[in-house]
Structures are given as structure tokens and as C-alpha cells.
Amino acid sequence: MVEETVMDAAQVDVYVGVHKGLRHLLGRFSFEAGTTDWTDAAAVARLAAQWQVVTRLLDTHHHHEEKHIHPVLAEVSPGAHRRFEADHDAQQAVLADLAAHFDRLASGGVSAARKAQIGLEFYRGFSQFYADYLPHLHREEVEAERALHALCTAEDLGAMVGGLIASIPPDEMMLWIDCMAPAMNPRECADLLGQMKAGAPPEAFDAMADRARRAVGPSNWARLEALMAAPVV
Numbered sequence: 001m002v003e004e005t006v007m008d009a010a011q012v013d014v015y016v017g018v019h020k021g022l023r024h025l026l027g028r029f030s031f032e033a034g035t036t037d038w039t040d041a042a043a044v045a046r047l048a049a050q051w052q053v054v055t056r057l058l059d060t061h062h063h064h065e066e067k068h069i070h071p072v073l074a075e076v077s078p079g080a081h082r083r084f085e086a087d088h089d090a091q092q093a094v095l096a097d098l099a100a101h102f103d104r105l106a107s108g109g110v111s112a113a114r115k116a117q118i119g120l121e122f123y124r125g126f127s128q129f130y131a132d133y134l135p136h137l138h139r140e141e142v143e144a145e146r147a148l149h150a151l152c153t154a155e156d157l158g159a160m161v162g163g164l165i166a167s168i169p170p171d172e173m174m175l176w177i178d179c180m181a182p183a184m185n186p187r188e189c190a191d192l193l194g195q196m197k198a199g200a201p202p203e204a205f206d207a208m209a210d211r212a213r214r215a216v217g218p219s220n221w222a223r224l225e226a227l228m229a230a231p232v233v
């Protein structure tokens with residue numbers, strides 16, 4: 001469990017950090033899918049690896065929200081979580097459709113022209129998913145976040161977020177760092193790293209910090225180190 005230092009419930013932002021990471025992840029993948037030559041097996045293999053990360057993080061993100069956030073949301077705003085869970089179910093179904101479509105690229109006996117068609121339709125399908133997903137993120141950040149802040153204390157929210165972070169296995173945490181660290185502003189990122197440092201053994205935090213350093217680049221990392229060394233109180 002992460003030791004919470006946040007004293008004001010308004011300072012515990014439940015959604016925005018991870019959602020910034022997801023917007024970054026989806027936007028980057030959209031660009032990569034749009035620029036992939038579907039007849040180039042190596043390029044498709046690189047995109048397939050990125051697609052695995054996208055589907056893994058979306059799946060686990062939905063699970064995290066449903067396991068750690070929705071029970072609290074259900075207590076403070078009866079029924080509010082059900083719309084979000086219905087969204088998740090529909091999103092997971094579309095992701096499964098997209099994954100099955102993507103897998104057709106690896107089928108034997110598919111001509112280059114056919115691969116180009118399949119790839120373009122995957123890109124279009126993913127673009128529609130991406131467009132539909134953004135309003136969902138916005139509703140969670142506005143509707144669910146406000147409902148949580150209306151009736152939860154800082155301790156409630158800190159325990160909820162800390163429990164969620166503590167449940168993430170190390171290999172998955174590295175993937176979150178990849179997409180979240182470059183997408184957050186320096187203060188947000190330094191706060192997140194501070195939470196990780198407080199809740200992880202030193203060697204585990206060193207690995208996470210090294211991953212964040214590579215994700216944001218040397219100059220941004222220097223800024224983050226300075227912020228972590230002199231946190232705003």
C-alpha cells in the first residue's frame with residue numbers, strides 16, 4: 001500500500017493521470033496504425049506488438065476501475081458505476097472484434113492487396129473505437145470524479161488509489177510508466193513517482209525511475225528529479 005501524503009481530497013485526482021496516459025497511448029497507436037505499410041511483414045509485426053500493449057492496458061484499466069473505484073462510486077452515487085461498466089463491456093467487445101480482424105493479417109495465403117485492405121479497415125475500425133472512447137474518459141473524469149470528491153475524504157480516496165496502484169504487477173507498471181510519464185505535466189509526474197517511491201522497495205523504485213527516465217528523456221528527467229527533491233507542500 002502506498003503511504004498517502006495528500007491532505008486535501010481535492011488534490012487526489014483519481015482519473016486524470018492514467019487517462020492522460022491512455023490518450024497518449026491511443027493517439028500514438030492511431031498514428032502508427034495510419035502510417036503502417038500493411039504489406040511489410042516487419043512493420044505489421046512492430047504494430048502487432050504495440051497492439052498487444054494497447055489491448056492489455058485497456059483491459060487491465062477497466063478491471064482496475066471496476067475492482068477498486070466502482071465499489072466506492074456505488075456507495076456515494078447509487079447506480080453511477082453501471083453506465084461506466086456497460087461502456088467497458090461494449091468497449092471490450094469492440095476490442096475483441098478489432099483483435100480478430102488484426103489477426104487476419106497473419107493468415108497464410110493473403111495477397112498483398114488484400115492485406116492492404118484489411119489493414120485499412122483495421123485502421124478505420126480502431127479510429128472509430130478511439131473516437132468513441134474519448135467521451136467515456138471525459139465522463140469518468142467529470143461525473144465520477146466529482147461524485148467521489150463530493151462524499152469521500154482524502155483518506156478514502158488515497159486508500160482507494162493506493163490500493164489500485166499496489167495491485168499492479170511490476171511488468172504492467174512499466175507499461176503504464178511508458179505511456180503516463182511523457183503524457184503528464186512535470187508536477188503530476190513527480191507526484192506519481194513520489195507515490196511509487198513511498199510504496200515500493202528501493203530496488204523496485206529504481207527500476208521504475210529508470211523506465212520513467214527513458215520514457216521522458218534526459219532533460220525532462222532532470223526537471224522531474226528536481227521536483228521530487230523539493231516537493232510543493
Ligand SMILES: [Fe+2]
Nearest residue numbers: 062065084140
Ligand atoms: Fe472507464
